[in-house]
Amino acid sequence: MYSEPEPDTARRMRGVHATAATVFDAKPVGSREAWGWRGRTFSRPVATPSGEAWLRLVSAPADKAGGKLWDGPQEAERLMPPAVPRPRLRERRTWTEGEHGYLAELYDKVTDPTITTHEPVLREAPDLNGTWWDELVTALDAIAGVSSDRVAVRQEYLDRAMPEYLGTPIDTKVPAWTTAHGDLHWANLTAPALTVLDWEGWGLAPAGYDAALLHAYSLLVPDTAAEIRRRLGHVLETPAGRFAELVVITELLQTVTRGDSLELEAPLRTRLAHLVEG
Structure with missing residues (x-):
């Protein structure tokens, strides 16, 4: 998780995320937001007819929207064994809009928080059993x-x-x-x-x-x-x-x-x- 990006990117990603939510018949819940590096991804918890979920939006330049990074979660869902605890992927959609390509993924909601929130670096000892x-x-x-x-x-x-x-x-x-x-x-x-x-x-x-x-x-x-x-x-x-x-x-x-x-x-x-x- 990273800090919120510059305002134009944040505004665009929030707007497209809201559009993606309607596609999945989902509604944002609460105020929690999770940003990826420089606003490349944006995620929020949502409510769906089948229960709580997590909606993740990925953005890339239109000519680079696809390939290994685009397909990674789908391939993990197909190939990773049960011994690897991960959020289960329910649905996905891809599309292009202007200069940007988008991937929206709807996951089962993970209730436990990440160990760090805005960066990969650990700064204090986590309480792990x-x-x-x-x-x-x-x-x-x-x-x-x-x-x-x-x-x-x-x-x-x-x-x-x-x-x-x-x-x-x-x-x-x-x-x-x-x-x-x-x-x-x-x-x-x-x-x-x-x-x-x-x-x-x-x-x-x-x-x-x-x-x-x-x-x-x-x-x-x-x-x-x-x-x-x-x-x-x-x-x-x-x-x-x-x-x-x-x-x-x-x-x-x-x-x-x-x-x-x-x-x-x-x-x-x-x-x-x-x-x-x-």
């Missing part, structure tokens, strides 16, 4: 076992970006690939009951990628980062897992150059030094 952690481990193992030709991370990107952003010569060949959620951070996880949200970008990634990403977004809270290493050590404390951490550090250091997550730069570089020297 052992059951939550056990279910996360089970979910990530189940995701890794799904067979799919979708791709979340590309070898070609790593060949170019890892030497550039890590600042050190490195073998960029991925040692092992598995299926990953691809955007596993604290704003995409709920508690006290675990639900994994946002299935746009899932697909093949370096083995351990999800665990590495969640760990990186936890570096400002050392106790939680240590808990992740303990709970997911079977993934992270392997050569493939350490490589996945280098991949994630590469990606996040690139976002730092764009002005995002600046406070993560120092702990990311500290973790990088540990991995390279170790």
